[in-house]
Amino acid sequence: MPKFVVTPWEVSGEVDYDKLVKQFGTRPIGQRLINRIKKHAGTVHPMLRRNIFYSHRGLDRVLSEHEKGNPFVLYTGRGPSGDTHLGHLMPWIFTKHLQDVFGSKLIFQLTDDEKFMFSEKLTLKNVEKHAYENTLDFIALGFDPKKTEIFTDTEYIKSLYKIAIKVAKRTTFSTTKAVFGFNNSTNIGLIFFTCIQSAPAFIESERQGRPVPCLIPCAIDQDPHFRITRDAAPHLGYPKPALMHCKFFPSLGGSDKMSASDPRSSIYTTDTPKVARKKIMNAFTGGRETIKEQRKRGGNPQVCSVYQYLAYIFEPDDKALLDQCERCKHGELLCGEHKQYLAEKVEQFLVSHQEKREKAKDVIEEFMVRD
């Protein structure tokens, strides 16, 4: 049985997503919930129908509130520890979809404090720079500046802190040991930090002085933080935030999560199309050792990073994706050709994204909130 570890600071091993749902105590997003969202969206987003956003907490309730005329705020974020890669964009793309469908206000937290305290080598200046660069990528996805607030923790701490200390008062070290695996040598900033990540889930309730529902789309590794948030909520008189969890964006190297530490395994939003193409042409696939063998036995799309890239983001057309899958399995679509196909899509995306990213520099201040 392959072992795997998923915490906000470590993802390793071959992740069994179904097991993770059981381990974390979340719920799978089933057809009934997908249909419920479809009623609002008119359509089903590829990340939902392909089971990429696959798990949730309290989604039913937040939808019911919305239907009763009590709209939810969306809250997601980013730990600014480095450049943005395509994996980071994935939950944001889905969040953009939710903002479009539900017309929601969106809060985007950049946890510069966390990344500074977690990393031995990162300075506050480093994380500030990363936060700026990450924000450009976020804005480039097309969020509505009238409905979107972005902040770094250190610049918005006055608004967060009073909420954070309410969560802290109700959270013991025991709990963080159990939830995050902390021990005696963990620094006390990281121990406290989860309260800062909790705060944005309650900030709209605090501002409006009434329980405002909140929905948090995020990768499944962030769930432990929000377990603490949800446990604290009733003690504080806030509603428990709902969650929608996604799987990790695949690595070009064939492991489960795109790794920021191995630049060859990830495509960064600032990679030139040429560099991106080269990374794709070197990607791990489900192909055979020889062309002859592949023609005969077919490839394996399930383990193929090229296929996964297309399924997660770059081939929204189900029919086209299925066709590629079938042709691969029957030895008709070879890896070289499939890589070319993906590279073209990624190149197009990067050219367009980098243009929008440049434009984001002019409007970033419309999004930022500071104390």
Next chain:
Amino acid sequence: MPKFVVTPWEVSGEVDYDKLVKQFGTRPIGQRLINRIKKHAGTVHPMLRRNIFYSHRGLDRVLSEHEKGNPFVLYTGRGPSGDTHLGHLMPWIFTKHLQDVFGSKLIFQLTDDEKFMFSEKLTLKNVEKHAYENTLDFIALGFDPKKTEIFTDTEYIKSLYKIAIKVAKRTTFSTTKAVFGFNNSTNIGLIFFTCIQSAPAFIESERQGRPVPCLIPCAIDQDPHFRITRDAAPHLGYPKPALMHCKFFPSLGGSDKMSASDPRSSIYTTDTPKVARKKIMNAFTGGRETIKEQRKRGGNPQVCSVYQYLAYIFEPDDKALLDQCERCKHGELLCGEHKQYLAEKVEQFLVSHQEKREKAKDVIEEFMVRD
């Protein structure tokens, strides 16, 4: 051997102050240091010559810096968990003396976050109210508004937080276990809080972009926080703050620290002179069971709260104090008379203090800093 416990959140048992110096690893303030301060002050403050401010860390160094033309900032504070009693005033009175003598800038921190997180029953509103009331008492002592900054942590957190997380990054849970006796059921806010108490020691260095010396006058129970501050300092490129520690103001009930939880054992700054007098008339003394016996055997000033009150604050005249001590020991000064004498002094102080306290309401905003 009497057992005692001294931490920032608990003082119990009969405190052995000399043992505490060894236990904490601080140094006694000897005659050499007193003389060194006298060179600046022209005089020796009663709290110094009576060994009430009796222990220090790094005082030599901060005086040397001052003498080289690199003046120190003073930093002290208050945990706003309730009304101000005379014991709280004691270190502030000495701090005022230091500000007068050295012309120092002074930072006064109100740890509303700490007191909220420490107490099961206190709300943020409660501590906010206490912070306001405590501030009036502080200002009433006559600090210079041009040289004095007062803040509550929650209102000044943006200025504190970036420094606090630098301290946090260098402080493990192990350290806080060892220093404060924390355990698994301690809430994560209290675990983190010591970093917030560290921050003001470095804030002037941060602002000026150079190492600014800092001197912290405080009761000895606060020393554990600043051990962490001093340990972190070199890693952060800040100078270690110096400390001057005082003993605890005596309780009218005869135990070592004035207790905020038993209102009869403390005189509050807002007590009417009549109430204060009544508390003093009921105070624990070093007297004998009968007047006859006392006339014969004399009283014991060393255990007498009335004598201690005079020695700590209300009888700055050494000759007068010694005279009272001798007359008591020889059965010439009876407790009733001595209580009357103290009551008069305290009444006078309260009338004058309460007047200044009222006036402080008009100028409080000149002192407060906020983000």
